[in-house]
Amino acid sequence: MNESYWLLSSKSKKYKVLDEDINTDYLIVGGGIVGITTAFLLAKEKLSVTLLDADRIGYGATGRNTGKVTTMHNSYAKIEKKYGLEKAKLYYEANNKALKFIENTIYEYRIDCDFEKVPAYIYTTDENYIEDLKSEYEVCLRIGIPCKYYDGLEGIPLDVKGAISFENQGQFNPKKYINALAELCEKLGVKIYENSPVDDLQKEADYIIKTRNNNTINTKNLVIASHTPWYDGGLKLYFGKEEANCSYLLATDLNTDLPNGMYLSIEEPVRTFKVYNENDKKVLIIGGSDHQVGKGNIESDIYKEIEEFAESNFNSRKTITKWMTQDYMSFDDIPYIGHINSKEKNIYVATGFCKWGNTNGTVAGLLIRDLILNNSSEYEELFNPTRGGSYLSTRFMSFNLGVALDYVKGKLNFGYDDMPTRKGEGRIVNIDGKRYGAFRNYDGNLHIVDITCTHLGCELRFNSAENTWDCPCHGSRFDYDGNILNGPALKPLKKYGYGKNEVDPKLL
Incomplete structure (x- = not known):
């Protein structure tokens, strides 16, 4: 899997692997912006906190996003239409509070993460989308968001037909920010462990969390901050209430004058771009080409486009x-943040950030802190993970019907009879009447894995842009050796000759 500009341009402290059984009052699973922010806020209240990550701190979605810190989410008209103006306003207020929290934290603790105040724009180059853009603008005005509408944009080498600007937004290097926040957490007493993936949860007097290394953590309270829940909260079926979506990004040289700002198109193919200033160096961060994980033309050269x-x-x-980068999209454009269900009040979840993880992830930390300390939050109802409105929709029904079809189609597809011969080539192959995934590495070695997803048994597809095996059902992703890159799957793929993959028995 390719490394992001943020990962390459930051130095990360290494934290040890969990190699013993431990007890803690608050366990946070996930070392991205949700987990680290929550740990920081709880530690400031002098609570006993342990944080666990399956990989390295900030190496997931946080270290791979666009680096935008903005309330410009292009979703206010949708939220207003479904829930009314007051809910749309509350969503803006929560994210604006998160933006200010990030900015204030950076200044208070002198965090060197290249933070910069810049405007954010949504725009269209297609006249067919002007009506949608103006509808968004009108709702933003009714909410009271400081914004402006433009018929075009000067200095942008595109034929922009319309745009909305949000002033005083922010951008930063998210990995540098998380690195600094993690070190502050450690100084406040948070115990941090990396490369310690979770394998199971058992409920006794407290919660017993088991890692893949067979160590256990006994905890009274659990925060699942792992991008998508690995524990489903008593068949609340979170994996069916959000869609896994991916985008592709480049960091390139910039050989033209471009106004400082962050730009996002509303039509497809989606295009996002911005100037990132690192000391005296200007870098163009550009991308888009969004599609559902495991679907679309993932055999094409998306990066070349x-x-x-x-x-x-x-x-x-x-x-x-x-x-x-991979994101999880709720079906009503509002994340799921809060108690995982109505019975297990000591388990908290945060997921479905709809590509706005830097602010929505910070909202999650602030909201979960308030639920823990005060048993309430002014945003509790809006982000309630068990709200009915998120899945009582045609989008929910269409998505889950598509999952069922993908499951069946995957079982019917046949693979090639011959192995890939070119270096960097991957394909589905038939071996003794069973499908496997075969990849010819750049050193010429062949890697063959069982490609039945260990989450619910869907058949994986090869993503040639990333050399990964992707699940079209619920977004789990694996590298060509079978290691998990994204959940909700908890178990890696088995290599050829080591038996069949184990599908999650609790869900089945």
Whole structure:
């Protein structure tokens, strides 16, 4: 899997692997912006906190996003239509509070993460989308959001037909921010462990969390901050209430004048771009080409398409690095944050950030802290994970019907009879009447894995842009050796000759 610009341009402290059984009052699973923010807030209240991550701190979605810190979410009209103006206003207020929290934390603790105040724009180059853009603008005005509408944008080498600007937004290096916040957590007494994936949860007097290394954590309270829940809260079926979506990003050289700002199109293919200032160096962060994980034309060269767009419009000639980011989308454009269900009040969840994880993830930390300390939050109802409105919709029904179809189609598809021969080539192959995933690595070695997803048994597809095996049902992703890159799957893929994959028995 490719590394993001943020990961390559930051130095990360290493935390040890959990190698013993421990007890803690508050266990947070997930070391991204949700987990680290929550740990920081709870530790400031002198609570006993342990944080666990399956990989390295900030190496998941947080270290792979666009680095935007903004309330410009292009979702206010949708929220207003479904829930009314007051709920849309509350959503804005929560994210604006998160933006200010990030900014104030950076200044208070002198965090060096290249934070910069810049405007954020949503725009269209297609006249067919102007009505949608104006509807969003009108709702933003009724909410009271400081914003402006433009018929075009000066200095942008695109034929912009309409745009909305949000002033005084922010951008930063999210990995540098998380690194600094994690070190503050450690100083406040938080115990942090990396490369310690969770394998199971058992409920006794407290919660017993088991890691893949067979160590256990006994905890009274659990915060699931792992991007998508690995524990489902008594068949609340979170994996069926959100869609896994991915985007592709490049960091390139910038050989043209471009106004400081963050830009996002509303039409497809989605295009996002911004100037990132690192000391005296200007970098163009550009991408888009969003699609559901495991679907779309994932055999095509998506990065090449973005490179061609960058070269033709911004005179970019050299790609510094390229990477994919994955997000989970709720069906009503509002994340799930709070108690995992109505009975287990000591388990908290945060997921479904709809591509706005830096602010929504910070909202999650603030909201969960308030629920723990005060047993209430002014935003509790809005983000309630068990709200009915999120899945009583045609989007929910359409998505889950598609999952059922993908499951059946995957079982009917046949693979190739011959192995991949080119280096960097992956394909589904038939071996003794069973499908496997085969990848020819760049060193010429062949890697063969069982490609039945260990979450619910869907058949995986090969993503040639990232050399990964992706699940079209619920978004689990695995590298070509079978290691988990994204959940909700908890178990890796088995290599050829080691038996069949184990599908999650609790869900079945």
